[in-house]
Amino acid sequence: MKAGVARFWREIPQRYNFIGNKCGTCERVFFPPRESCPYCRRKSIGNMKEIKLAGKGEVVTYTVIHVGPEDFEEQTPYPIAIIKLEEGPQITAQIVDCPLDEVKIGLKVESTFRKIQQDGHTGAIYYGYKFKKQRQ
């Protein structure tokens, strides 16, 4: 077992459904969710509201992985991008179903549900978000 079943299980709300949170004081959105707002600090404690993000955004920057880590070797070459979500947070994610020459800074993307990793052929399978080009 690698990362551990319990850790992935705890992250299911984020990995499946983009559950982040929002500071009730300054309205900043965080993903993954934070215990408190780093800007409003103690004013935000007890005032962080859970929100579901839309899973849409645009590519801020990207790179193409030619030598992938374990579990990703079969997918090379594949793009990994920093994506600015519509609600504000920036996340790192893989882009799929898109020819490499179509991945561009500013590309509008939306989330898709994919298999991320598995603990070998006998272990648990971990699912979560990747991104694809936004449907016109």
Add this chain to the structure above:
Amino acid sequence: MPLVGFTMEQIGIVSYGAHIPRYRIKAEVIAAVWGKDGQAISRGLGIFEKSVPSVDQDTATISVEAIRAALKRCTLNPTDIGAIYVGSESHPYAVKPTGTIVGEAIGATPDLMVADYEFACKAGTAAIQTCFGLVKAGMIDYGVAIGADTSQAAPGDALEYSASAGGAAFIIGRTNVIATINHTLSYTTDTPDFWRRAEMKYPSHGGRFTGEPAYFKHITNCATNLMTKAGTKPQDYTYAIFHQPNGKFPVNVAKKLGFTIDQVKQGLMVPYIGNTYSGASMIGLASVLDVAKPGDRIFMTSYGSGAGSDGFDMTVTNNITRLSRQKAPTIAQLVADKEYVDYGTYAKMTNLLFWE
């Protein structure tokens, strides 16, 4: 029965969605590897190409994409869903349900019933019947029935030209119904035409035995019984959908029953995406709903080896004009969005190269 009672009992499809992986391999590319005549095989099977799942797609991911598409088209709150049944013969786990992954991914958990179904290629339509029954009994307001597969075929086997990936999801309820299910019934016998033993990677089949005593017998009897129960004739239907393991069987069974090719073609997707097993007839139904108009009558008969057929007599309602069908891709759009792969890439994507 008084008319009021009848209208209150209108149960059927509230929304629908589908997913087809975008990679394709041509039948002639597979044929070339095995030294066969690809064009002759394509003509014989009525299949030109088939969909191929990428390494990060399986029945769970296809199911989630399909039901998310269905939810985009309607305004249903996922917490109002009372049951999810996923039919497949390629569930990612032998023990651990696909339905829980789907339920969590659409935000329908935890107050719902979930189970995975297996009945070869008809497990998804069996799920529709279960949801229909639960809604009719008043146990749930909405149920989700999914049929999805990343079907397996041994390298070099005849099935390799057809076994593909895809799925469709249907929300069944009694409010805002776009197509009422007027009648449904099944025809079931113990017929060992196709099977996969536990822990085996690839299925086995009875070759030509899969035809007459299996596919044709069950579909013909199911369809005939359904039309008798409904008091209908083939001419009463705008569209007819039959399970489609290849391009020939559904056309032949349709002709045998008295349906025309015009009634069948909108729901016949197998020439372009292959046999999506549990998804096959359901993707056909989704394709019909993409273009259906109020008043259209739809006939569907699935087939699952082992063996059985589920029949459905449906009528499209005025609500279909209010469903936001454009909010998710149509089957035609999913079929057109494609990228071809060679046999080596296909072998990698479908895990043909796995060894311990």
